[in-house]
Amino acid sequence: MANITMNYAEAVADALKLEMRRDPDVYVYGEDVGKFGGSFGVTGYGVFEEFPDRVLDTPISETAIVGTAVGAAAAGMRPCVEILFMDFLPIAMDELCNQAAKFHYMFGGQMKCPMVVRTALGAGMGAAAHHSQSLEAMLCHIPGLKTVIPATPYDAKGLLISSIRDDNPVAFLEHKMLYSLKGEVPEGDYTVPIGKADLKREGTDVTLVCYSSMVHRCLEAADGLEKDGVHAEVLDLRTLIPMDKDAILNSLAKTHRLVIVHEACLTGGFGGEIAAIAAGEGFDLLDAPIVRVAGPDTPVPFSPALEAEFLVNAPRIIAAVRGLLG
Amino acid sequence: MANITMNYAEAVADALKLEMRRDPDVYVYGEDVGKFGGSFGVTGYGVFEEFPDRVLDTPISETAIVGTAVGAAAAGMRPCVEILFMDFLPIAMDELCNQAAKFHYMFGGQMKCPMVVRTALGAGMGAAAHHSQSLEAMLCHIPGLKTVIPATPYDAKGLLISSIRDDNPVAFLEHKMLYSLKGEVPEGDYTVPIGKADLKREGTDVTLVCYSSMVHRCLEAADGLEKDGVHAEVLDLRTLIPMDKDAILNSLAKTHRLVIVHEACLTGGFGGEIAAIAAGEGFDLLDAPIVRVAGPDTPVPFSPALEAEFLVNAPRIIAAVRGLLG
Amino acid sequence: MAVENAALKPTLLDLYRTMTRIRTFEETAHKEFLKGKMPGFLHLYSGQEAIAAGVMSVLQPDDYISSHHRGHGHLIAKGADTGRMFAELFGRVDGFCRGKGGSMHIADSSLNILGANGVVGACVHIGTGAAFACKHKHRGRVSVIFLGDAATNRGTFHEALNLAAIWDLPAVYVVENNLYGVANCQRDYMKVEVAGRAAGYGFPGVTVDGNDVAAVREAAGQAVARARAGQGPTLLDCRTWRHWGHFIGDAAAYRDPEEHKAWLKRDPLILAADLLRSEKWATQADLDRIQAEAEEEMLAALDFGKNSPLPGKEELYTHVYTG
Amino acid sequence: MAVENAALKPTLLDLYRTMTRIRTFEETAHKEFLKGKMPGFLHLYSGQEAIAAGVMSVLQPDDYISSHHRGHGHLIAKGADTGRMFAELFGRVDGFCRGKGGSMHIADSSLNILGANGVVGACVHIGTGAAFACKHKHRGRVSVIFLGDAATNRGTFHEALNLAAIWDLPAVYVVENNLYGVANCQRDYMKVEVAGRAAGYGFPGVTVDGNDVAAVREAAGQAVARARAGQGPTLLDCRTWRHWGHFIGDAAAYRDPEEHKAWLKRDPLILAADLLRSEKWATQADLDRIQAEAEEEMLAALDFGKNSPLPGKEELYTHVYTG
Ligand SMILES: Cc1ncc(C[n+]2csc(CCOP(=O)(O)OP(=O)(O)O)c2C)c(N)n1
Numbered sequence A, B: 001m002a003n004i005t006m007n008y009a010e011a012v013a014d015a016l017k018l019e020m021r022r023d024p025d026v027y028v029y030g031e032d033v034g035k036f037g038g039s040f041g042v043t044g045y046g047v048f049e050e051f052p053d054r055v056l057d058t059p060i061s062e063t064a065i066v067g068t069a070v071g072a073a074a075a076g077m078r079p080c081v082e083i084l085f086m087d088f089l090p091i092a093m094d095e096l097c098n099q100a101a102k103f104h105y106m107f108g109g110q111m112k113c114p115m116v117v118r119t120a121l122g123a124g125m126g127a128a129a130h131h132s133q134s135l136e137a138m139l140c141h142i143p144g145l146k147t148v149i150p151a152t153p154y155d156a157k158g159l160l161i162s163s164i165r166d167d168n169p170v171a172f173l174e175h176k177m178l179y180s181l182k183g184e185v186p187e188g189d190y191t192v193p194i195g196k197a198d199l200k201r202e203g204t205d206v207t208l209v210c211y212s213s214m215v216h217r218c219l220e221a222a223d224g225l226e227k228d229g230v231h232a233e234v235l236d237l238r239t240l241i242p243m244d245k246d247a248i249l250n251s252l253a254k255t256h257r258l259v260i261v262h263e264a265c266l267t268g269g270f271g272g273e274i275a276a277i278a279a280g281e282g283f284d285l286l287d288a289p290i291v292r293v294a295g296p297d298t299p300v301p302f303s304p305a306l307e308a309e310f311l312v313n314a315p316r317i318i319a320a321v322r323g324l325l326g
Numbered sequence C, D: 001m002a003v004e005n006a007a008l009k010p011t012l013l014d015l016y017r018t019m020t021r022i023r024t025f026e027e028t029a030h031k032e033f034l035k036g037k038m039p040g041f042l043h044l045y046s047g048q049e050a051i052a053a054g055v056m057s058v059l060q061p062d063d064y065i066s067s068h069h070r071g072h073g074h075l076i077a078k079g080a081d082t083g084r085m086f087a088e089l090f091g092r093v094d095g096f097c098r099g100k101g102g103s104m105h106i107a108d109s110s111l112n113i114l115g116a117n118g119v120v121g122a123c124v125h126i127g128t129g130a131a132f133a134c135k136h137k138h139r140g141r142v143s144v145i146f147l148g149d150a151a152t153n154r155g156t157f158h159e160a161l162n163l164a165a166i167w168d169l170p171a172v173y174v175v176e177n178n179l180y181g182v183a184n185c186q187r188d189y190m191k192v193e194v195a196g197r198a199a200g201y202g203f204p205g206v207t208v209d210g211n212d213v214a215a216v217r218e219a220a221g222q223a224v225a226r227a228r229a230g231q232g233p234t235l236l237d238c239r240t241w242r243h244w245g246h247f248i249g250d251a252a253a254y255r256d257p258e259e260h261k262a263w264l265k266r267d268p269l270i271l272a273a274d275l276l277r278s279e280k281w282a283t284q285a286d287l288d289r290i291q292a293e294a295e296e297e298m299l300a301a302l303d304f305g306k307n308s309p310l311p312g313k314e315e316l317y318t319h320v321y322t323g
């Protein structure tokens, strides 16, 4: 299979098109995903053009978007719906967490909800408190839901195909600052398995566990650390639920030091779960305190001066690693 | 001040009445809180009777209950609203997390939202997947919100008075299986400070960090462990946000062993945050892996046989401590 | 009760049988609950039987329905096995949900029942989503959504009905308007009649005597025909009355005893029985036999349900994810 | 434009001034944004000025308003300082929100403006809550809620309007019906007219020419009077048109160019200017002076805003909690 260079948004679109060709039950709907092409342009990469009858605009009705997907999925379809900004997912939290996630269980396995909710998370656009959050931790506490969060075009396409084919509801979290990121993506069909982390860089001195845009910040930090002779391992979780615990523990067995990096606010973030696993099952592997590098416990501010301070960057990661290595 | 024996529901009602007497801006509203007295009977303990014009029934409109409280609070009132079951709080997640929690910050300190959302959490009534959840972790990731979760009538009354007086939005989480729990409660006005944990039992061998109904399970477990000569310390966090980190670290400095106990599902639960603090700032205090005893990663099942298995009980806590002490 | 249709004769007897089975199921469950044998909460359907029976009588087996916390009647009318229903209510492994759901989550997906639901108003989206599937995948099928009057105040109602309208979905919204949502009367929580709400979305809203099974059948038949013909959704506002409190344990002291008495006289079973007898479509002996059969069925069903084993502990961990 | 009221003369000139100031503010912001000097997103109010100006002209200073993502006009019409507004748009410390909010969260709480809001439909609850406060604490005040046409499809709209109805809250819902929600025309997302939705809650819905400032003032005056008199809420469906795309950067290719041209002819400033001149309430020179003053004001305001310092990094951490 030949590789093509494409950006993350195109890679998402590519997955949508392939799955819609393969499976007539896959429908896409959301706000302005039709002719307008989606507010981040994803469905504009030929998805609406190829499937004008299966890419549908909805009113501003987030609970209906997610809630009807549950019913459609339970009735045999495979909806892949879009919630523009992850900040609006709390509007549809009942539909996602109480309905989609619990359908299979609460009906004793009679029904299933094969549906995907795609949404854009993250700060960096000066979009302030209501258009910038990273709320993945809220989803990761809900059994029955899978949470997928790719950092590269390759992973985005492969994971979205897996997500659409999955018989469980999947929250598919795209970082808005990654949409224009280019990468090599195989043409045609391939999958990246849900639940498998990816070692984006090998190292021996410290493990940086991360996901989404922070993978790139960690890779930059690893480059920087390399200059000091520090070999950082960068583990991209790629999916948060199910989490690839073994990958974390295997890496700790090598490095004995853990730095967890996420853009989301520190307190109550998914980093806590990672830390708990490491300090529980991995306790004997650890030679040093677990460090979390994360967003501060504040809403995302508008002013670029403050937003820059909010965002985790490579220097902060480097400083944390240096602090840890003493 | 004389003490009176009253149950947890009465203690909550007592706080409501005292604050409504003291402050004419305090209004209570929610579904069936009026003449019916509330589905768990709280406002039936004389709150509606004394304030029939300030205890208002609403339609089944959870987003309006919380969302209008935001506006009323911003316009100078002090609403204390009720969402019947915590399972329905996801319906109003935008209002609570995007509006109430962010008002002060996103408007640069111009506005404040002194409001309380009371809600009942927890399993144990055979009420199944939609009436049994413990979703506190979802709230603890949202800066701007405080999360209060009392385990005793005394704490319930004192903390609710503090919560109503607080100028920030507070999620006040009452465990439905505690409503009938009796305890000594001072007559009249007193406060329990938000952000202070309470050492419910002193010990030297292991710290059990817990909250809500699990405080009682931990106290039972501590009794059981005592028979083996194991002295367990039981630390009731009482408020999750802000969390009393110092109390946790001080206890670990004594016991060097941490078991975290919550009823909520394990993965993504608030236990992760506690673990991360302990394995970070408290790393050098720890002599053993951190253990979490929590609900399994499943929805809450209906069948009593399965619900009993879902719930954390003293034997499970005892077993975890024994496993830890080797 | 105006009956235009002579063809109603055999149907009405069937409807009477369905209603009797529902009533008997609920009475049996009620007694067991009061004995302390059933866990959780029970919201009895007694008094509302004409709605489930009438609506379901115009559906095809593969049409979808979505239901709510007061959902036993819907299952029975659509053909679910009452033994497995009791097993579910007792939290036993032969229950439709293997005991994991209970009364508030009872469902038989083999009959395209998308479940009772513990979240008021959730069914509105679920059923609308099923209507989406009917439009795009299962052409010719319809999706019927049962909801309470109080549920029409939820935002989900608004968003779903609007979406169904603009997409011309084959959906029928059946509001079981028993005038109360727990302890509050409809007039305390809305200033309009339920049927009037359809106007906000641009499709018909029809007020129906929800205790008259023939009237329900007639109105539902028209709504379903509209939906099947691709003409979009209809809202039926079926006026009815629950015979008991909101759930077992609620004495319903908030209702006017006189009003309660008046409604009991309009018990849907009494109305149907009166008609059957006055039209001489059935004798009292026929009706008694139907009652006796229902009692026999429910005794056996109860027996089956009660004696079904509890799920093993390992069941706690299954069905979180598929596969 | 029918003007019954001779008393309109001085008012209309004031309204024209307000509208001109809003327009000039938006044009100034537009230019700066295109120069790449402003962060974030800007949703321009240009074209809708008659609504903010007309509604605000019937309010008292301590009445509440709640606004949405397209909120600059509301602030200016209620009297907010344009210098501090620009400072906010540039993320500077002299902004109303100290630069933390930006355009989508702009607010001046000293004027009882409860803020623009980034979540479409959120303002409906917030303003309804303020109406609750008006009823129970600030007797005699009213709460006006501005929202877009597309926002009426959110569940919050339904729940809030119903609550306002049953509690007879002093709320006025002003729908700024510019016919589009981003790229979709109203007819694609609802089958009824916005004004008709009020019927679902039992209070009046009134269609208003939203480009005719006198008509807006008239309708708003009646609605506010009703609210103040304790007669409950009103919904105003103000038909208008945004002159630009959804936000700066959107070319609005989805709109019909002919329709666009027709609407531009009905620019609320042109309509008001025509009337002022034809009634001889103002000369062109008067209007030119108003324009010149507005330009002067906005230049100074821009200057102030641009030159206000960026907030210090410590500001990131303040105002998460009070005190
Ligand atoms: C979202 C939500 N809010 C509140 C409840 C609690 N509750 C259960 S049933 C009910 C009343 C429902 O009234 P209605 O819709 O008229 O149905 P009915 O019980 O009368 O059949 C309420 C408030 C719930 N289950 N879900």
Ligand SMILES: Cc1ncc(C[n+]2csc(CCOP(=O)(O)OP(=O)(O)O)c2C)c(N)n1
Residues within 6 Å of the ligand: A031, A060, A062, A084, A088, A091, D069, D070, D118, D119, D120, D121, D147, D148, D149, D150, D151, D152, D176, D178, D180, D181, D182, D246
């Ligand atoms: C809950 C929510 N969903 C989606 C969006 C994205 N969004 C911002 S403005 C807008 C359209 C709003 O249309 P309308 O209410 O008519 O106001 P207008 O922009 O036309 O003034 C959308 C979809 C949002 N901000 N909030």
Ligand SMILES: [Mg+2]
Residues within 6 Å of the ligand: C148, C149, C150, C176, C177, C178, C179, C180, C181, C182
């Ligand atoms: Mg009802």
Ligand SMILES: [Mg+2]
Residues within 6 Å of the ligand: D148, D149, D150, D176, D177, D178, D179, D180, D181, D182
């Ligand atoms: Mg619009």
